[in-house]
Amino acid sequence: MASALKGDHRIAAAWIGDGATAEADFYEALTFASVYRAPVILNIVNNQWAISSFQGLAGGEETTFAARAIGHGLPALRVDGNDLLAVYAVTAWPRPAAGQSGRDGLIEHFTYRAESHSTSDDPSRYRPAGEAKAWPLGDPIERLKDHLIALGEWSEDRHAVLAAELEALVRTAQRDAEAQGSLAQADPAVKAEAMFATSMPNALALREQAKSLGGG
Numbered sequence: 038m039a040s041a042l043k044g045d046h047r048i049a050a051a052w053i054g055d056g057a058t059a060e061a062d063f064y065e066a067l068t069f070a071s072v073y074r075a076p077v078i079l080n081i082v083n084n085q086w087a088i089s090s091f092q093g094l095a096g097g098e099e100t101t102f103a104a105r106a107i108g109h110g111l112p113a114l115r116v117d118g119n120d121l122l123a124v125y126a127v128t129a130w131p132r133p134a135a136g137q138s139g140r141d142g143l144i145e146h147f148t149y150r151a152e153s154h155s156t157s158d159d160p161s162r163y164r165p166a167g168e169a170k171a172w173p174l175g176d177p178i179e180r181l182k183d184h185l186i187a188l189g190e191w192s193e194d195r196h197a198v199l200a201a202e203l204e205a206l207v208r209t210a211q212r213d214a215e216a217q218g219s220l221a222q223a224d225p226a227v228k229a230e231a232m233f234a235t236s237m238p239n240a241l242a243l244r245e246q247a248k249s250l251g252g253g
Contacts, residue, residue, distance in 0.1 A: 056087025084150035103145035118148030
């Protein structure tokens with residue numbers, strides 16, 4: 038809304054999962070975006086599963102999640118979320134309208150969560166073991182790699198080199214993070230202060246919480 042009032046043509050973007058569309062907050066966001074013509078792109082990542090419940094429990098079997106924007110007068114699209122180029126193109130779709138007239142849009146990214154929801158989640162308890170391999174839209178990285186190779190812009194060798202470089206980068210970042218100590222070992226007051234890159238002078242509630250945890 039600050040961008041709308043300033044007329045600076047910036048657009049906000051928000052992402053939620055398919056399960057979160059069953060929450061009242063989602064519909065409040067749709068109503069706010071529609072009534073106040075907020076320049077925002079609302080993204081729904083429909084990966085078929087919340088932490089342990091199928092997207093059908095959130096109403097996904099009745100119609101698409103993108104269709105929920107129609108009743109609010111908002112434009113919406115559903116895209117193959119495993120196609121990087123399609124996602125890029127669709128994400129650019131609402132921008133001119135939102136930037137010029139203050140309107141917004143909703144995008145449903147149809148994809149699949151192949152792995153567990155978190156380190157404490159065991160997907161084998163609530164879905165078939167071979168379901169991930171049977172997902173017809175494939176792995177997005179493999180699809181993009183095959184597409185670029187077909188165009189002559191990439192190769193298996195270059196891909197292997199890049200994968201090794203990225204793996205090394207992640208492992209280095211992990212070691213650096215672990216060297217700082219675990220979350221359980223961290224000072225609670227420090228954790229409160231580290232929530233933001235720069236201090237927020239008006240965040241009175243945050244300062245009070247830090248004091249209660251032993252911070253300054």
